[in-house]
Amino acid sequence: MPLIINGEEQKVAAKTLADLLSALDYDGEWLATAVNGELVHREDRADFTLGERDRIEILSPMQGG
């Protein structure tokens, strides 16, 4: 299924957001996810079903001022 992940189009065989993170080897503890501009909480990822061309943002901590 084509998805836009952090701004780049990728084809990934994943039905849910949790599946997607697993398929892409995102195993970091400190991640936040949003789909189509809305936050998806950590505990909701397993039940969140993805659709074609969903825009997914996967963010993690970094240095900031």
Place this chain on the structure above:
Amino acid sequence: MPTLYDSKIRSRLLLGTARYPSPAILADAVRRSKAEIVTVSLRRETAGGKAGDAFFELIRDLSVRVLPNTAGCHSVREAVLTAKMAREVFRTDWIKLEVIGHHDTLQPDVFGLVEAARILTGEGFQVFPYTTDDLVVAERLIEAGCRVLMPWCAPIGSAMGAANPMALRSFRAHFPDIPLIVDAGIGRPSHAAGVMEFGYDAVLLNTAVAGAGDPAAMAEAFALAIDAGRLAHEAVPLEPRDMAVPSTPVIGKAVFS
């Protein structure tokens, strides 16, 4: 000592974590600054979550409280979503709210800032707004629920120090009971001491420390200057005068002619 929402702070220096030459130097600078609060950010993760984890583990080892920011956000929608994602990651209601309005000056979009502050306080966030020294905007931010204000003293990263000292003094006088943190524009410890002499509660720094030749030493220099400026404020400095006033008493002076 000032109280920032639910927290009393002992260190009046808040330190940013960006632009250091290495993680080890960042850690050293935080330790020598004695900062209790450091700012952090969120960005797209490209290494399976491992880059973010490595950075955040370093921060956690420093036993400091984090203040996540919404740096780089140019719209209310972006800032609000970033704040929510920051709360998800960092597990704090604190958010340093930035809504940037101008690419060159990084001046806040104060209209978007007030709107975003209202939305976020309504959702339980404790907002630290990066704002200008405009008094009316500050009043709107307080009406929106902000209990801390963070005016700039000059553009972010400019290192020029207080560009408009009169405005900063007015700001302090106008909001005697709100914790005020100067955020952005400080370049040298003397600049920080200067705004602390005005009565500001704290200073938030990043580039001035991270970009110094010896960031850790500069962090300590800022900590000393900030404490000195605060102590000077509490000691009530003299106001400038137009005319000379002899410091040595003239009474009893010998007359030789």
